[in-house]
Amino acid sequence: MRNAPTILHLDMDAFYASVEQASKPSLRGKAVVVGGLGPRGVVATASYEARAFGVHSAMPMAQARRLAPNAAYLVPRFTLYRAVSEQVMTLLRELSPLVEPLSLDEAFVDLAASGAAEDAESARRTGLRLRADIRTVTGLTGSVGLAASKMLAKIASERAKPDGLVLIEPGTERALLGPLPVRTLPGVGPATGDHLRRAGITTVEELAEAGEDELVRLLGKAHGQALYAMALARDERPVVAEREAKSVSVEDTYDVDIHDRLRIGLEVRRLADRCVRRLREAGLSGRTIVLKVRRYDFSTLTRSETLRGPTDDPAVVREAAERLLESVDTMGGVRLLGVGVSGLADYTQEDLFAQASSRAEPAPEEAVAEPVAVPREPVLPHWRAGQDVRHAEHGHGWVQGSGVGRVTVRFETPQSPPGRIRTFLVTDPALEPADPLPLVVTAPAPSSASDLSPAPDLSAGP
Numbered sequence: 183m184r185n186a187p188t189i190l191h192l193d194m195d196a197f198y199a200s201v202e203q204a205s206k207p208s209l210r211g212k213a214v215v216v217g218g219l220g221p222r223g224v225v226a227t228a229s230y231e232a233r234a235f236g237v238h239s240a241m242p243m244a245q246a247r248r249l250a251p252n253a254a255y256l257v258p259r260f261t262l263y264r265a266v267s268e269q270v271m272t273l274l275r276e277l278s279p280l281v282e283p284l285s286l287d288e289a290f291v292d293l294a295a296s297g298a299a300e301d302a303e304s305a306r307r308t309g310l311r312l313r314a315d316i317r318t319v320t321g322l323t324g325s326v327g328l329a330a331s332k333m334l335a336k337i338a339s340e341r342a343k344p345d346g347l348v349l350i351e352p353g354t355e356r357a358l359l360g361p362l363p364v365r366t367l368p369g370v371g372p373a374t375g376d377h378l379r380r381a382g383i384t385t386v387e388e389l390a391e392a393g394e395d396e397l398v399r400l401l402g403k404a405h406g407q408a409l410y411a412m413a414l415a416r417d418e419r420p421v422v423a424e425r426e427a428k429s430v431s432v433e434d435t436y437d438v439d440i441h442d443r444l445r446i447g448l449e450v451r452r453l454a455d456r457c458v459r460r461l462r463e464a465g466l467s468g469r470t471i472v473l474k475v476r477r478y479d480f481s482t483l484t485r486s487e488t489l490r491g492p493t494d495d496p497a498v499v500r501e502a503a504e505r506l507l508e509s510v511d512t513m514g515g516v517r518l519l520g521v522g523v524s525g526l527a528d529y530t531q532e533d534l535f536a537q538a539s540s541r542a543e544p545a546p547e548e549a550v551a552e553p554v555a556v557p558r559e560p561v562l563p564h565w566r567a568g569q570d571v572r573h574a575e576h577g578h579g580w581v582q583g584s585g586v587g588r589v590t591v592r593f594e595t596p597q598s599p600p601g602r603i604r605t606f607l608v609t610d611p612a613l614e615p616a617d618p619l620p621l622v623v624t625a626p627a628p629s630s631a632s633d634l635s636p637a638p639d640l641s642a643g644p
Contacts, residue, residue, distance in 0.1 A: 183330050183415070183417065183418060184294070184330040185352050186299070186302065186330065186352065187302055187335075188292065188294040188299045188305055188328075189290060189292060189330065189332055189334075190312070191327040191328075191329075191338065191339045192274065192288065192289055192325070192339065193324065193343070194270065194322060194324045194325075195324060195344040196229050196230055196233075198216040198287075199215070199228060199229035200229065201621065202254075202259075203229060204321045204322060205580075205596050205619070206594060207596070208594060208600035208601065211231065212231055212253075213228075213229060213231040213235065213237075213254065214231070215229070215246050216257075217255075217257075217258065218257075219243060219255055219256075219566070219567060220243075220435075220437030221437050222435055222517070223243035224240055225238065225239055225240060225241045225242075225246050226258055231253075232246075236249045236250075237249050254567075257569065261617070262618035266322070266621065269319050269320055270319075270324070273312065273315050274312075277291055278293055279296060280295040280421045280423045290332055292421035293308055299328075305328045305349065306328065309328055309347045313326055313345075319622060320622060321621045321622050323345040324345075326338075326339060326342060326346075327339030327340070327341070327348055327349075328348070329349070329355075330355070331416075332419050334350050336368075338350050356390075359413070360386055360387035361385055361386075362386050363375075363386075364383060364384060364385065367386065367389075367412045369412075390410070390413040393410070394406065394410040397409055428524060429472070429526065430457060430460050430466065430524075431520055431523070432460065432520065433453070433474060433519060433520030434519055434520070436518070439516060440516045440519075441512075446519070451500050453520065453521040454499045454503045454521045455500065457499060457522060457523055458494055458496040458523075461494045466526045466527065468493070469493075470487070470488045470523065470524045470525040471502035471521070472524060473486070473503050473519075475507075475512065476517050476519075477514055477515065477516055478514040499523065565581045565584040565589040566581060566584075567581055567583055568580060569581045569615065570615065570617060570618050571616050572614055572616035573606075573612050573613050574612035576591075576604060577593055577595075578593065578594075579601065579604075580592060582603065584608060587607060587608055587609075589608050589610075589613070590604070590605045591604055596619055597623060
């Protein structure tokens with residue numbers, strides 16, 4: 183393990199909820215919950231104000247509403263979250279070529295790879311500068327952990343939350359880890375934690391005292407040896423700059439089970455198109471098309487088809503997904519659908535581009551019936567809480583709620599004071615969906631290390 187705390191772990195504070203608060207001035211300092219708003223929805227992120235009521239990630243949304251009935255409940259806006267995440271990741275890549283993103287709001291950075299830090303003091307200065315730059319560029323806060331290993335850096339950032347910095351000095355790791363619960367260590371989930379508790383092991387120190395042989399007996403060779411090493415603060419995992427994507431997929435969970443086979447087919451085609459858009463955004467193509475179906479009884483089926491070569495043609499992916507759907511019994515209803523592509527490559531097989539069109543074209547001797555126009559009832563706009571909108575007269579705003587043919591909008595921007603509320607008919611032609619606005623209009627150049635004033639000590643000891 184290293185002899186200097188040159189591995190940095192950044193974790194943005196309540197990221198989705200913080201973005202929503204920064205975007206909506208009327209929600210700053212208030213309880214905000216982001217996630218699926220339907221009966222089966224779960225919490226993606228809760229602001230710290232909502233966490234005070236006991237709301238947390240992965241909690242059923244219905245339970246969250248009981249705990250915090252007056253919180254603002256919003257749908258996720260991943261387009262904005264990805265844009266802000268890229269701003270943060272750009273700042274990290276300016277520190278070092280070795281950046282390992284774990285999610286949109288979390289990453290490891292090897293500061294030694296670029297010489298950005300060589301000892302505890304230079305690492306601390308770099309961490310402070312990063313936090314200041316993130317606030318300047320995005321208006322958000324992040325917590326930073328610095329240590330000699332990835333495991334300890336992540337533990338340090340957890341201790342730094344919210345909006346802090348914790349540096350673990352080399353040589354103090356065992357004393358820090360000892361009294362912590364075993365669930366602190368990576369790889370110790372609820373099942374493993376309960377198994378260890380029944381064996382009388384509840385802290386990391388007790389894990390180390392149990393010895394490697396006992397842990398192997400309790401948990402198996404690989405898991406036992408790994409946990410013993412972590413209990414001794416041994417973690418030699420490097421920061422990996424790029425993680426090769428194994429698949430690209432999208433899925434939707436439905437508030438009410440879908441029984442109509444035609445509707446299911448339409449959903450599969452829509453998901454296939456979304457999946458291809460993600461493929462193309464990543465500059466990838468794939469050979470294997472995967473369909474995921476979760477039925478009314480929670481049973482989950484997956485079907486796959488491998489093509490002759492990689493493709494990013496939406497028609498090809500749609501047709502493959504539809505063929506896979508034909509083999510799935512959906513009579514009892516469907517609660518989740520997903521389409522994915524694996525076997526990824528950064529090129530396409532040209533002869534596959536004509537595959538869909540050649541199948542769709544009838545043979546010359548076949549008679550093709552003229553399509554019959556079926557009148558459909560007009561579909562009313564569906565406004566979701568938190569959605570960006572623009573009104574011809576009032577400008578940019580966001581949906582606070584809708585129902586009974588009405589939609590309530592609060593008109594404000596990230597740079598405005600809390601805005602006024604207006605209510606419209608859901609069919610009002612002056613109201614339309616809009617793209618999210620940037621949190622910070624103009625971002626000054628990030629500060630340099632020499633610009634930092636050492637007066638405010640934002641760090642905490644281990």
